[in-house]
Amino acid sequence: MNVCLFFEGTGRGVAGKMTNVTRLRDLCVDDTRQKLHLEAGPGTHFGSYLAGKIAGVDWRTTFRSARRWFEANYETLPKDGIATAVFLFGFSRGALIARHFAAWLDKLGVAVAYLGLWDTVDAAVGLDVAADLPRNVRRARHAVSRDETRKFFQYVPLKGDKAKVVEMLFPGSHSDVGGLYDDNHLVADLALAWIAAGAKREGLRFRRTARLSQKLDATAVVLHDAHGESSNLWGAFDRVRRNLPRIRLHFACKGL
Template identity: 25%
Template sequence: MGIQRPPQDLEPPPATAPRSSAAAESPPVCSFSSPPVDNSTDNSQSADPPIVLQLPADSEPLLHRSAGPLNLPRSAVECTCRTSREGRNLVLCIDGTANQFSRMNSNIVELYSLLEKTPTQLTYYNSGIGTHVKHSTGWRSWMSPAAQKQALAHAIDMAVASNFEVKVLAAYQWLVENYQDGDRIFLFGFSRGAYQVRVIAGMLHLVGLLHKGNNEQIKFAYELYRNSISDDTRNIDPQRAEKPLCDHFKRTLSRPNVRAHFVGAWDTVSSVGFLRERMLPETITGMKHVCAFRHALALDEKRVKFLPEFANGGGSPSGGHIKEVWFSGSHSDIGGGNIDNPAVNRFGPSLRWMSYEAILCGLRMVPHVGEWKPIPLTDSMTWVWRVLEYIPYFVPRLSYKSQDDIERW
């Protein structure tokens, strides 16, 4: 498997992990840092923020230019979202289904832990669908009506993503309340969280980002977006098309020229339950409305309900701003959350690649040291999922043959 070579003849971190579960002898230790831009310098020189990514002194540097830090090409951090070099970064992260901060942290938690949190880079994290704060231990506590109600709500959320909209609106509201002209918007997500950040990017494109102080209109903006018609028209009632109204809404209530600068997704899944809703607008039609789209995909995921949502449906990528790269492993091997990671220092292959790509687009991360070693790969096709594979349950579009396909699950 190959990765597109980045500019300036730089070699990215390896995209696939060795399949052996044994730890390599004397694994190398890597470190990277992305210092903030020094705005006190003469901007007329078009100085770029340096990126440092190197191995120990006795090893060959992974990325280097002579003996000094690496300067990024101007094209790596400037794009069509019209952000300025002096603008801030707004970094929004949404975790995968059932993923939250715990002993088994996902790549989303680990990425968030490595972000610079400064006045020039604001950050947001939300746990995934199906997460909740557990009651205190003890059977009496769990037998209470409140606990039973919460357990039922948790089960429903896991099955049909009943809180999908809640998390999208909360993240969108954070952008409304914090965005300033010239800011760059970075969106990261895993699994259903990856689909949610793609929905947010679609909202920014179709209905825009509301002016601050209009929080009461956020729900209405989502309804307009959800009912709009884009290139993806399957299962959408033409009578509910609201595209012209979206345009008027955007011009009237939203800020001009706001779009997602970078979207980083780990193995996007739109539904991981027994029900599958129609696709939402601008999520699988090429991602042309974002400046950079990076997608890490699970090469060894066999479960049909974890069919990934590619940037352009089942077609080829629609442009050079998209990179969709396959990594060895199943769904949770790629997004994390399947092995102990309490210290959030796993820094596996897909996270290294995603970090590298985001840094090239202006993301600022703290210096970090971690071992490069093989990661254990897991077989996601457990006996429970094997049984479910043979249930004669009919759901729309479980293949890419056509938009109208119906396949047996």
């Protein structure tokens, strides 16, 4: 039995553009043996996307909603020896909440089979999470943007035993890696496939029609400088190059 929670980025999901989080959810089998739950990003529940961005307070609403769903569903699972595997996924501030959720499960003594993240950022949410992988997480993958420069979008590292956690660098901005741009999905698709491959190894079940590849035509890739986001609220602040010590670039991205 798999229990899977997906945390979208700020303002994404129900009322906004979908990212790799929702795309991954849509590739998964949804039946009695694999329960799926998608949480719209912080700011979506808040009623004001901009207010959620500025205040950074809506993560609590997202977390509580996910907690209620998990408690209601986890308690109804069969207790006749059938193993339950918990999968958590998130992008941007949704990744931050997914990590907080994993830490909460650790306090309950609930193991997490897999934690899949796209470019964890704080960005004024006000939610502190430890850099170290929670003890209850068996495996984790973190896709990190190489070229994001917005000061408020500095990535939050994920550290731990190399046998358990892998961070991988992908070219492009924060939203390139998370799958937010409509004009070019090549890097986003690659980051999606890499996260999905790790989840499949841990038992996540995909639809037969799901097609994921970790190959890339580098000549067709379009990378963005935070795209139109550079002119919005977050782009108005200072730029700073990310400190990315010893994170390997995905093998398909050499030369980009």
